[in-house]
Amino acid sequence: MNHQVFSELDLTSLLSLSFSASINELHDKLSELGFEDIRPAHGFMFKRITPDGATGIELAEYLGITKQAVSKMVDYLEKRGYVMRQTHPTDKRGKIIVLTERGWLVMKAKEEILTEIEQRWIDNIGTERMQMLKEDLTKLVYEENEGKSSSKLRSVW
Numbered sequence: 388m389n390h391q392v393f394s395e396l397d398l399t400s401l402l403s404l405s406f407s408a409s410i411n412e413l414h415d416k417l418s419e420l421g422f423e424d425i426r427p428a429h430g431f432m433f434k435r436i437t438p439d440g441a442t443g444i445e446l447a448e449y450l451g452i453t454k455q456a457v458s459k460m461v462d463y464l465e466k467r468g469y470v471m472r473q474t475h476p477t478d479k480r481g482k483i484i485v486l487t488e489r490g491w492l493v494m495k496a497k498e499e500i501l502t503e504i505e506q507r508w509i510d511n512i513g514t515e516r517m518q519m520l521k522e523d524l525t526k527l528v529y530e531e532n533e534g535k536s537s538s539k540l541r542s543v544w
Contacts, residue, residue, distance in 0.1 A: 409501075414426075414427070422493045430497070431450055432450065433469075435449040439485075442483055442484070443458060446484065464490075468490075469487060470484050471484070
């Protein structure tokens with residue numbers, strides 16, 4: 388596609404395409420680093436687990452899915468060495484899900500890759516315009532979600 392085709396797209400399409408391109412690049416690079424079994428939904432979960440862990444109920448509420456779905460996701464990630472279940476620090480009958488060393492490594496890799504992507508954007512449009520873009524998007528997101536449940540706001544990676 389050339390620049391002209393993109394200039395004719397509406398804002399929602401441009402946001403969606405830029406998001407998709409970034410997420411696809413992130414996951415391609417994670418795969419190259421040996422994290423090919425990580426999916427965007429796992430990023431949601433990792434975001435809630437850090438830094439101190441989370442219960443299955445907390446993860447279900449945060450992700451907006453059932454406890455059973457969370458349990459399956461935790462099983463998947465536990466088998467691959469990203470998370471582990473531990474005895475809850477205050478409720479000895481309960482469990483808390485925490486990141487393993489491999490889980491922390493994928494989080495670190497994610498941060499580095501997203502920083503590289505953002506730097507490339509800065510190189511393309513300039514620091515000042517990037518800062519303005521982030522401020523404007525922050526304002527729009529805040530105003531659109533003011534008074535709404537924060538559980539509906541989830542960052543994805």
